[in-house]
Amino acid sequence: MSLLPELKEPERESRLFLSRIWFSVAAMFLGMLVIVGRLAELQIVNHEHYTTLSQENRLKVVPIPPTRGLIYSRDGVLLADNRPSFSLEVVPEGIKNLEDRVAALRKLVRIDDDELDRFHDELKQKRRFDTVPLKTGLTEEEVAIFSERRHLFPGFSIVGHLSRYYPLGEQTAHLVGYVGRISEEELKSIDPGNYAATTHIGKDGVEKSWEGVLHGEVGYQHVEVNAQGRVLRVVERKPPVQGSDIYLSLDTTLQKIAIEALGEEKGAIVAIEPGSGGVLAFVSNPSYDPNEFVNGISRALYSSLRDSPSRPLYNRALQGQYPPGSTIKPMMALAGLDYGTRTPSDHVFCPGWFALPGDEHHYRCWLKWGHGTVDLTRSIAESCDVYYYSLAKDLGIDRMSSFLAKFGLGRATGVDLPGEPNGLLPSREWKRRTRKLPWFPGETLINGIGQGFMLASPLQLAHAAAIIANRGMVVVPHVVGQIEDPLTHTATQAGVYEREKVQLRSPQFWNDVINGMVEVVHGKTGTARKSGEGAAYRFAGKTGTAQLFGIAQDKTVKNEDVQKALRDHALFISFAPVDDPQIAVAIIVENGGSGSGTAAPIARKLFDHYLGAKAANGNSSG
Amino acid sequence: MAIRPAEERDLFSRLHIDAPLVGGVLVLCSLGLVVLYSASDETREVVINQALRMLLGMGCMIAVAQLNPSRLARWAPMFYLAGMALLVACFLFGTGRGAHRWLTIGPVRFQPSEIMKIAVPLTVAWFLSDKILPPRLPITLVALGIILVPGAFIAEQPDLGTAILVMAAGVYAIFFSGVSWKLIGAAGALGVCAAPLVWFTMHDYQRQRIITLFDPTQDPLGTGYHIIQAMIAVGSGGAYGKGWLNGTQSHLEFLPEHATDFIFAVYCEEFGFVGVLIMLAAYSLVLARGLQIAAMAQDSFGRLVAASLTLTLFTYIFVNMGMVIGQLPVVGVPLPMVSYGGTSLVTILTGLGILMSIQTHRRFIVES
CATH class of the missing domain: 3.90.1310.10 (Penicillin-binding protein 2a (Domain 2))
Structure with missing residues (x-):
């Protein structure tokens, strides 16, 4: 063996490489020959055979659309x-x-x-x-x-x-939504195989958000067709799997009562079962006939719907953005108790206005001559603004926005419907980011009574009412209750999703605030005392009025004097019965004037029916 | 025989363009656009789209050709490591229909395995180029390691077809380095023994494709349907074809994937045996020129890279055509420069750009 280090031998390397090149030339030649030979066999030798096959015996795969799952209400409608x-x-x-x-x-x-x-x-x-x-x-x-x-x-x-x-047409349009022809845009986001035979797809509402469950699985039919494409016989068939049926948590009778109660008024009603988060009623008025959309709405009808000043296509219940007004006062009161800023018996004197030190501006209470001395219960029952101006000043915007966030304000509830907005819960950081402005102390006061920047949807307010009803338990609202496999008839319960509970320093605070809300409807001086008269059960509520425009400092304007379109929105959140809440609602009547006069009586109608029907069922079965 | 210094070169060489290669590419791309117009059911946008991708690919080809091969050799390992990092990222966060093939970075979505089709042969060539050739066993084993690591990741995606093609490109480089036939024979024998093992680690659909290959009639409604319909398309084309835009198999939707992997069947149906011979001639021109460039290359790196890239190109052509005419299993390999799609087009043309770089950066020219 040589001890010399081995050296590169260019000559030998070159020779070897060239021999490998020649080898691969031969291999490629052979490969080409195989391909050409096979092609000659197919195209020359067996040409007639394949021509016959191509002309006569055509096997085609024809997709079969699955039957779309049906949608029922909880009462089987x-x-x-x-x-x-x-x-x-x-x-x-x-x-x-x-x-x-x-x-x-x-x-x-x-x-x-x-x-x-x-x-x-x-x-x-x-x-x-x-x-x-x-x-x-x-x-x-x-x-x-x-x-x-x-x-x-x-x-x-x-x-x-x-x-x-x-x-049910327009009664459920904003909840169930509708299907329509698959658009170019949608074509990109769906599995083309599974939708090979499907012409329609969910465009809005439950039809859209539960598309995957409702659609089912495509089937195939292998058929023999002749040269004209006419089917000669079916070779094999793989049947489609039909979509699952869906049972909503909706109660259609309650829905109808809510629609009748709103009548011609524009507005929205959302009712939730607090324990499960199931949506019992979901009304946005005016509505539209979803059947017009299924096979393509005519342009004339569509533009009349789109351009109508009452905006029937606008889903007020889900997407409406309203200042929550005084309906946030119970949550503000909870914040005051929990941060130790107020005790239930702390008094604030209301002369009809409030002013910040060193500022001449008068922040007015809705009761011009003032409420006098007000404690926590009275502040809710009579909706004293001055109490909450003072509370907001003591809490400060930072604590306010972090506490109100726990009640789902400023964040989509996560309901199983498409296109839910977040609403708006203002904070120092939000204002700096979007308006490039610092937070002003006066804005804290205005937001303390639910005016100013704050915006929430009726669904969000009903969700917040349910959280109060649940004494802090946060259940994500949902519209689908059960999914039923149409073949096996086995039902799957749609999940109940809980979020982090609102924990207070003392659970007693819930009762303090809820007592105030009970006084709203059952107390002698409650803002909605008329709605509570003669009820067979006790309920809790809070009225609200969303101001649409500012009123000059020294003027009093009577609502009758204002044109209807400029009137305030009437709001009411409520739940019943107080001790074992079965239903929580949020009601908004656009330009309805006052929450006590217009919105609260609607809640009473809903409760009377819902709790009455429950009691009747309970009696008959028990 | 005369030897001239490289400075005295013609215009093409100075622009680092190799006329025979570019000529072949232009012919094949034109054929591709013509058949694509038919295969896409006369959709003009698809053809324009593909033409734009071809321009992009040719841009890459010419750009790469400007780089000196020595620079390519230095970059090869970095290229390889970057590709490996992306493969690992793909393994961890990849997307794609049930497979970890695609990686999305910002607006760009691509398959890292595509990079490896070039990075692996370059890296193997770079690794072997300064060793004594033919390489001794330990060196050969390290080279095999360079090939197997990315191969395993790609097979795991699972994309067995691409994995085999990437590994083939690296193995070709080892083959051209002159390893002994004994070693090649031993590796082959080992491969045959390992085949059952591979069979059992395969996914069901992959096994199905191989079973179907041997007997397409066994599964006339599933994978076999593709093969049968492709063979009917090819066979019914006959000697002269049914004529452009007249292929019933693809126009009546009997032929699946007729713009991408099965475009060769559309070509065969519409242009017949004569048309196929013309296409094969164009491919042969490119392949022959590739091997000639390899033979004329003046260092080990250039030789190994040029020869293995050329043989890889042949492999793509052979595997795709073999699949369409029912002689190889259905694997997702596009027909170079003809199938619809941008990624593989750019890879193939970049590879040809490397060949042009090797050819036009020689230090001296031998004239016979």
Whole structure:
């Protein structure tokens, strides 16, 4: 063996490399030969065989859409149904003069200009051998008329399928939502395989947020078709799995009573079962007919809905942003007790106004001549603003915003509906970030009575009422109660999600504040005492008025004098019965004037029905 | 034979462009756009989109060609380590339909395994280039390690097809370094013995693809459906094809993935055997030029890189065509420069850019 270090041998390396190159040339040549040989076998030798296969024996995979799950209320009322419907569909390929045929067809079947425009739009997007719907929702008469003259319209066919129908229409539109044709945008975010045969997708409400459960799984049919694409026979079939049925926590009778109670007023009502978070009633008025959207709403109808000054498409219950007004006072009172800033018996003198030291501005109480000496209970029962100006000043904005946040203000509740906003709970940091301004002491006072920057949705206020009813337990509101597998009929309970409990230094504080809320409706001087008269149960509530515009310092304005559109919003949050809360509500009547006069009586109607029906059921079963 | 200094070069060489390679690329890309227009059901946007990606790819190719191969050699290990870091990141945070293949950084979403298709052969070549060749056993084993680590990560994604192609590129570099046939034979034997082991670690769908290959009629509605429909497309094309835009198999949607992995079937159906021969000739031109560049390269790194990249390109072509004509399992390998898609296009053209760099940065030129 040589002890010399080995050296590179360029000559040998080169020779070896070239031999490997020649080897790979040979390998590539061989590979190419294999491919060319195989291609010759397929394309030359067996050409006729494959031509026959390609012309005659065509195996096609046809997806079958799953049946969409149904939506029921907790009392078993059908809210979203699948109904058979007929539509006229066209395969453009092979039709010689399409426009001519469509024109001839319009003499037999009513086809609007809108529908025709949509047809032409879709015609451009799809391929020539794809099916394009021309007219949906044919009447039986139209089906008969067309069927007689079918031979005149090759390439046109009537297809029966299931179409979504909402029996309660506008009563549940803002909750259940609706389905519509899948848009280009939506196409990007769905599994194309599973939606291969699906034409509609949830666009809003439960239909959207529970799309995955309602849709089901696509099925396939392997069919043999001839050269014209006509199905010769079904080779194999994998049936689709239908979507699961959903039971909402909604009580339709309560929903109807709430809608009737609102009448022609604009506004929203949300009722929640405090223990489970289940939404019992969910009303946004005015509403719209979701059935118009299923197969494409006409442009005229859509623009009339969109441009209507009462904004029927706007989901006030979920997305409405209202100043909560005095309805936050119970939470402010809890903050005062918990931080030790106030005790229940601490008194504040209300002369009808409050002023900050060194500031001439008078922050006015709604009662011009003042409440006199006010303790905690009276401050809630009579909604004394001065008490809360003084409390807000002592608490400061930082403690206020961190305490109110525990009641879900300034944060979406997490309800299973799409598009829930956060609302607005102002803080020093928020103002610096968004307005580039420091916090002013006067703003603390204004926010202390729920005016100023603060904004909340009716759902958020009902959620906050439920937290008070629960004495601190925070349950995320939800609209879906049960999911039922349609084949096995096994029901799965939708989860109850609790968030961190609101812990107070003493649980007694809850009772102190709730007593004040009971006085609102049952006390001699309570702001909503009329609504509490003669009730068979005790309930707790808080009125509120959201000011829409500032009133000049030295003027008193009577509500009758103000145009209706400029009147204050009336608010009321409440729960019943006090000792074992079954229902918590938030009611907002836009331009309703006062919470006590307009909103509180609605709560009484809801409670009378709901607790009455419960008692009746309890008696009959027990 | 005359030897001239490299300064006296023609215009193309000074621009670091290799005319035969670029010519072949242009022919193949044009064929790709023509068949894509048909395969995309005459969607103009798809063709424009792909043309833009081709321009991007050619930009990369020309840019890479400007770099000196010695610089590429120095960068190779860094490239490799960066790729490995991304593969590990992919393993930890990757996205993709049930597979950890894609990595999203800001607006960019890409497959790190794609980087490895080039980084692995470059790194193996860089590692071997300063060793005595043919390498001795320990050196060979280290080189194998360089290949197997990323290979294992990619196979884990799970993307067995890409893993095999990445590893093949590295193994080719070892092969060209001149390891003895005995060693190659032993490795081959080991591979055959390990095959059952691989079989049992495979996912069900991967096994299904291999079973189907041997007997497509066994599963005419699943994976076999792809193969049968592709073969009908190819066979019914005949000698001269059904003509551009007239392929019924793809236009009536019998052929799956007809714009991407199965685009060759559309080509065969519409342009027939004659059309295929033209395409194969264009590929052969690129491959032959690649091997010629390897043979003329003046250092070990250049030789190993050029030869292994060329053989890798051949492998892609062979695997894709073999899949379409029912001779290899259905793996997700696009047909270079023809299939719709940007990632592999950029990788392939970058690889060709490296070949051009090796060819045009020679220090002296031998003329016969």
